[in-house]
Amino acid sequence: MLLFGLDLDYVAVVMLFCVGLYMLVAKSNLLKKLLGLNVMETAVFAFIVTAGMVEGGDPPIMVAGTSAPFASPIPHAMVLTGIVVAVSVTAVALALIVQIHAHFGTIEIDELKELP
Amino acid sequence: MTGPWAEALPWVIALPLVGAALTPAVAVRRPRAAGFWAWGVLLVTAVLAAGLVSELLARGPFSYELGGWPAAYGIELRFDHFSAWVLPLALLFVVIVPFSWRYLDHVMPDERRPPFYALLLLNAGGMIGFCVTGDLFNLFVFTEVVSLSSYALVAVGGRGLAAFAALKYLFIGAVSSLLMLFATAQLFVLTGSLNMAEVSLRLAEVGGGTAVMVAFAAYAVSFMVKAAMFPVHVWLPDAHAIAPSPVSAVLSGMVVKVGIVGMLRVYQIYYGAEVLELGAFNLALVWLGAVSIVMGAFFAIFQDDIKLMLAYSTISNIGYIVLGLGLASPYAVIGASVHVFNHALIKATLFLAAGSIIHQTGFRTLSDLRGVARAMPQTSAAMAIGAVSIVGLPPTAGFVCKWYIALGAFEANQAPFGFALVFGALFIFIYYIRMLNAFYFQKPVHAAVAQASETPWSMRGPVVLLASLCLILGVLGGIPLTFVEPAVLDLLPLWGP
Known part of the structure; x- marks a missing residue:
């Protein structure tokens, strides 16, 4: 689908990416920064998923009645791996945020910067 | 035919x-055994890597x-001349791990050792995977394992x-990894393949265009962040200075090189395909490299903390490597690759050496550590040799x-960049002179500094060994060249001016 001569899905992906980047850069709360990072990740995953789309393609599962063309399965494998990586990054970040909160009593970056 | x-x-x-995954199980009763297991x-x-290099x-x-x-x-796993970097990488880990056996006594309780060594093994495995x-x-995926x-x-x-510091590193590192994933996806969309050689071939058919350029730009920015070049270096100093010293050695010496090796890999793809005119990008690399050298040295001069000073010096040295890559002439690229x-x-x-001094005295600033050479002559000598090496004498x-x-x-x-390089070396010389003078x-x-004793042998051995290697490789500088020269000359006929 086209919007102003651009693919609509790509427009959505870029917008989502920018929303995430804005959250990551502009928010002061570490947790919100992490959410922003997750939104950015989602944008990239969505971009990869759209890459696997084939016009009129069947799912690449060999059962009776399926015929070519097939949707490409590789992007899905990539996104699955990407999600695993993103979850690990989120887990490590959350653990670090917990530790920061336990030590300094705050997770607002402007308050953290005022600490000696 | 393969052997x-x-x-x-x-x-x-x-x-x-696998070793990393097994570490907690191996060390379940005796946490200190984790160190020997990792080693x-x-x-x-390292033996396997040596076998691969012989092949x-x-x-x-x-x-x-x-x-x-x-x-x-x-x-596909591919072992080419740039992959030979896995051998020194594994060997450096073999030297660094024994150092951490005793070093960790002051840093963490015994029960935290198994996860520490597991992480170190993961890091090594990720970097080796990245190279091959x-x-x-x-x-x-391997970048993410390393990161x-x-x-x-x-x-x-x-x-x-x-x-x-780790969280700051994580946010910047995660964005750079995302850019890398985006570039990978972009190349996949354009060519329908993920194999580097295959992508390079098919890119030649696809030709140039904005999408190809966007993918290259995303890779370039991503690897610049990983290598901590000047405008995107902000995560490095804190992270490298605050980590335990063996970890600083791994991060500063090897993990930032992930960005450089990655850049070389992307160059292999794009130069092979001959779809983009990369002259302008190379010029940008040269300038960024030169600015990194000067700014790294400039910040380092004002540091009192020795580890922070060493961390800023990493930014300078990455600048040298990037400058060499950007110059894109055979000598420069060979020099840069050897400098990796x-x-x-x-x-x-x-x-x-800095870790040993901090471990024995409990101080980490130049003003506190005055006169430490009298109490720790061997470690200080190693530090001096390292300082002279990094200045490039x-x-x-x-x-x-x-x-x-x-x-x-x-x-x-x-020629101006040649002079900039010599000038940068002088700048770097100033702060190392300051350190040696102190x-x-x-x-x-x-x-505590005057009465400090030398470190135990498990810590002094690695330091002395590494320092003597700095001297030996100065005399036998040709050894790394054997690996780098064929790789660079393979790349260079395709390499634009």
Whole structure:
């Protein structure tokens, strides 16, 4: 689908990416920064998923009645791996945020910067 | 035709990764055993890596198809001349791990050792995988293995501040990894393949265009962040200074090189395809490299904390490497590629020596550490050798590469950058002179510094060994050249001016 001569899905992906980047850069709360990072990740995953789309393609599962063309399965494998990586990054970040909160009593970056 | 060692290619990645997973189980009753286990695993890995290099020297680059899938469909592991970097990498780990056995006594309680060594093994496995993979998506996965273990390793020793430094590193690192994933996806959309060689071939058919350029730009920015070049270096100093010293040695010496090796890989794809005119980008690299050298040195001069000073010096040295790559003349690229290795060696020497001094005295600033050379002569001598090497004075390891890069600047008719390089070296010399002056020629201000004893042998051995290697490689500078020269000359006929 086209919007102003651009693919609509790509427009959505870029917008989502920018929303995430804005959250990551502009928010002061570490947790919100992490959410922003997750939104950015989602944008990239969505971009990869759209890459696997084939016009009129069947799912690449060999059962009776399926015929070519097939949707490409590789992007899905990539996104699955990407999600695993993103979850690990989120887990490590959350653990670090917990530790920061336990030590300094705050997770607002402007308050953290005022600490000696 | 491949020899028996070619079969070891998947094992050199699998061994440290499996070893990492098993570490907590091995050390469940005796946490201190984790250190010996990690060392053993890395030792075997280093032997395998040596076998792979011998195969490379005997028969040239070779591949391994994972799971028996042909390269265009499955994941291909490829061992070429740039991959030979895994041997020094594994060997440096073998030297650094014994150092951490005793060093960790002051840093963390015994029960936290198994996770620490597991992370170190993961880091090693990820970097080895990064160097030998021939698949773009696999490259991303190994980058994330390296990055994630690095974030955790920064935080492992300390509490609040370390966690904050690690989180800052994580946010910037995660965005750069995302850019890399995006670029990978972009190339996949354009070419329908993830295999590097295949992508390069198909890119030639696709031709140039905005999308190809966007993918290149995303890769370039991503790897610049990983390598901590000047405008995007902000995560490095805190993370590298606050981590335990063996970790600083790993991060500063090897993990930042992930960005450089990645850049070389992307160059291989794009130069092979000849779709983009990269002259302007190379010029940008040269300028960024020159600015990194000067700014790294400039910040380092004002540091009092020795580890922070060493961390800023890493930014300068990455600047040298990037400058050499951007100059794109044979001498410069050879010098830069050799510096990838030599800087790892020198920085490991410096960080381990600095770690020993901090460990024995409890102080970490230059003003507190005055006169420490009298109490710790051997460690200080190693530190001095490291300092002379990193400035690039003959006859040390640093001289060879910087000389080559400077020659390359004149070869590429970019003489001003040759002078910038020499000027940068002088700048760097100033702050190392400051350090040596404080260590050797000033009177101790603290009793603890005057009465400090030398480190135990398990710590002093690695430091002395690394320092002597800095000297030996200065004299026998040709050894790394054997690996780098064919790789660079393969690349350069395609390399634009």
